[in-house]
Amino acid sequence: MNSIPEFAELLAATTKSAVHLEMRDAYYSNPRFEAWQDGGRVDWDDRASWWRPFHQDIANAVDRGVTIRRARIISEPVTDYIRWEHYQTRANLEAGEHVRWLPRSQAWDLLVPGSDLWIFDGRLMRAHHFSGDGEWISKELCDDPAVVDQHAAAFERIWERAVPHDQYEVK
Template sequence: MPLNAQALNTATFADLLADTHHTAVHLEMRDVYAVGDERDDYAAFLRTGVPNLDPTRSFWPQWMPLVQDAVARGVVMRRARIVSEPVTDYIRYEHAITPLNLQAGEDVRWLPRRRASDIPLPGNDFWLLDGQLVQFHHFTGTGAWATNGRERTSVPAAVALCTTAFETVWERGVPHEKYTVQAL
């Protein structure tokens, strides 16, 4: 990534993704997230069981153009999720809205946690950009963003761990279209 150290610390994720040329991979490992931009849609899903698949609502108007632009530039975007089974209500919701990730241009796979026991994993969710930069995400125990919600590094050992972890999860993962959630 050509960003200098100061720019790297102040850059938004959109800036980082705009500077990505080949790959952007995301590993999610939590069973519950409580991030504010999903609150209303998640509550409605819990009440109705119907996902909001309107790409003009919630956080999608910001996310979809970022992904579509990256994919149009040739960036391969993959997202893998390690989940406990039976899944939580949140994972059921996340699975139901994943068609919007696919519509934007991401490829998504799911890995049951029992199949991840022998995979060395970092302690936090992350994005790995161009195999060079890791952005770790920090959450509270309830799934909200922690005060310092992100940490970025290009330390070779961290990059190697994240690369190996993601690729192993991806290889074992089930493509979204074939993964069926087993609710509690």
């Protein structure tokens, strides 16, 4: 595939499901994360201050009947970045996502993909590539049914074992 559509375009074309797998303990620099490190907290009553176009894209898809699940494989004790992600996951939940956490120590016997990814309707996968320090490198799209099915099966095994967000306590 030559051109890779933006996430919003892929999600807008999704009719049934989207799953997202995240496996890094830290990602690229983020001003919201840095503000949180400095003691800044979200005013959850002021939705305009934290609601982003991404959240609206998720909410629009959920309103169309799309189920969106996000699983995060994490190391424990967690990094500050994961502690912040756990804190700000409320925004994902309010947009309509289902989020689960799987400690890496509980995933040791699972075969997991080599990259973070999204799978749309079980037929199209977008893999995300990051540098060692979490900086964004590239993305690629795959519609090979055998490859997408392998990754979808891996996601399902991770999802089954992962802890729902409201039951996971950061350590």
